[in-house]
Amino acid sequence: MVRAANAAENQVFVIGGGPAGLAAALAARQRGFEVIVADSCVPPIDKPCGEGLMPDGIEALQRLGVTIPATQAHAFQGIRFVSGELSADAVFPQGFAWGVRRTHLHRVMVEAAERAGVQLWWGRVVTGLDPEGVRVQGDLVRARWIVGADGSSSRVRRWAGLDAHLRKKQRYAFRRHYKIAPWSQFMELHWAARCQLYVTPVDPGQVCVALISRDPGLRLDEALPEFPEVAERLRHAAHGSMERGALTVTRKLANVCGGRVALLGDASGGVDAITGEGLCLAFRQAVLLADCLCANDLNRYQVEHRRIARHAARMADLMLLLEHREGLRRRLMRAFRAHPVLFPRMLAMHVGEGSPLHFAGNSLALGWSLLTA
């Protein structure tokens, strides 16, 4: 446990109380820091999201002392791809994933942060950085470390001069819940010519449906006929929530920290939502960051952050290759059928069960199968 004589010397100030900010706060508390989290919103905070928490994300959360009660989530056992009349599925190598309403996840994380002794300042806007800390609605709050977990359009990133990026792409997402019993043990990813739809079971009577495309004007009702199987199932289902939109941004920053500021979660870059990995990445970054703050070594955070993000970014690239290539998708489905170990192996890599060597080996095997399918 770190104990500093001066309170401000031991103070971590987290800007943003979404999943990333709360995870950062929990990890920092585990290392003995005093932690304040400020968020302009009031919990439980909702946000358009596919609401799938992969097995590695569940494990990372548990390490932070957060367990999602089974009554607050719905387990699923793998991923199913559907393109036209072709489909393939794969089960996770170990454990299961949760479909969990974003508001439930937030509530459970807030409760864990309260138990851990994090000071939570809801409804408070951080208005700037200061050489000695942060400005909260104009007032100075001193802190040794500042964590920018203020989401994809992070202002902390800009204030800290960390906005320079090596890569940036964005797509548009719309999400709505439907009141219907989940029909599958899988999180389903449906592909069509100009968009994808993913369906996550979130409780025994509800599924979350997220549409992703490059067209800012494309809404769920217009896109659903392109997915006849899903459209038929949802035909008589009542809406469980309003349709809400969000950007899904692929961003690779040149630097994720500088001085006393470190970025985390979507503020620190991000992978396309199609990977379903945003939350897990944030939880792993939170543990890493707390270790690095403890060791007074943000250089290590910079290096390791890149390593953590690399794998998810490669997976996103692979999946986005399929976006507008129906022929390639059909070959992929056929390859998955012809080589039943291929999809489970790729899924295993996706949830962190495999090395870069495995990744290279599986990519080669996949490439070969695509050529011969």
Ligand SMILES: Cc1cc2nc3c(=O)[nH]c(=O)nc-3n(C[C@H](O)[C@H](O)[C@H](O)COP(=O)(O)OP(=O)(O)OC[C@H]3O[C@@H](n4cnc5c(N)ncnc54)[C@H](O)[C@@H]3O)c2cc1C
């Ligand atoms: C359509 C879609 C589907 C997705 N599906 C999945 C999925 O299935 N699984 C998965 O793991 N990930 C998924 N993701 C990604 C995941 O939602 C994000 O990675 C995650 O929400 C990032 O959390 P965060 O805490 O970094 O940011 P946010 O959740 O955006 O939180 C940022 C917080 O900062 C606060 N804030 C901002 N500025 C200030 C300020 N100046 N002062 C005070 N507070 C401030 C905001 O109020 C907000 O609460 C999806 C994303 C999208 C868009």
